[in-house]
Amino acid sequence: MKIKLSNISNNENKFNSIDSSATIDVKNLIGNIHTKILVYRLNERFIARGNIKYSLELTCDVCLEKYNADFDKDFNLVIIPENLFDKNNIINDEFIILKNNSIEIDFNDFIKETIQISIPIKQKCKPDCKGLCPICGKNKNYYECSHKFINIDPRFEKLKEIRKKINEERN
């Protein structure tokens, strides 16, 4: 998404764009990226508030199946002309530096980065994914195999408890 500076008035300016991976090169993207941005002019700076919606194809860590995940991200941005940029003066807000003589604001790198950061480190197709049978390897979300996994060994029970605790702490 690119917005021409000449299209930004002093009031609230609404922009929408639909981008494909041809414009914003993101791995695993399904369909398009929908971006809505409100831009305000503030002296020589710009304030942008917006929202990005997109879907990614991820791979479940538990059952190893691919799944689709929808994302809906709000953002706040300050766009600062290069000559006014002072890195000691940046608080919290994310920003885009506007190169001298730019005629437009290019949001594409920001959008790409936002999507990349949103990819979860732990990927799970659903909260209660049953995973794979450790004996036959079948996906237990879809197949009922005859393998009962009864842990007779008390050491396994202990292990299970520890694992459960770790999982609870993670969630």
Ligand SMILES: [Zn+2]
């Ligand atoms: Zn899964």
Ligand SMILES: [Zn+2]
């Ligand atoms: Zn099995």
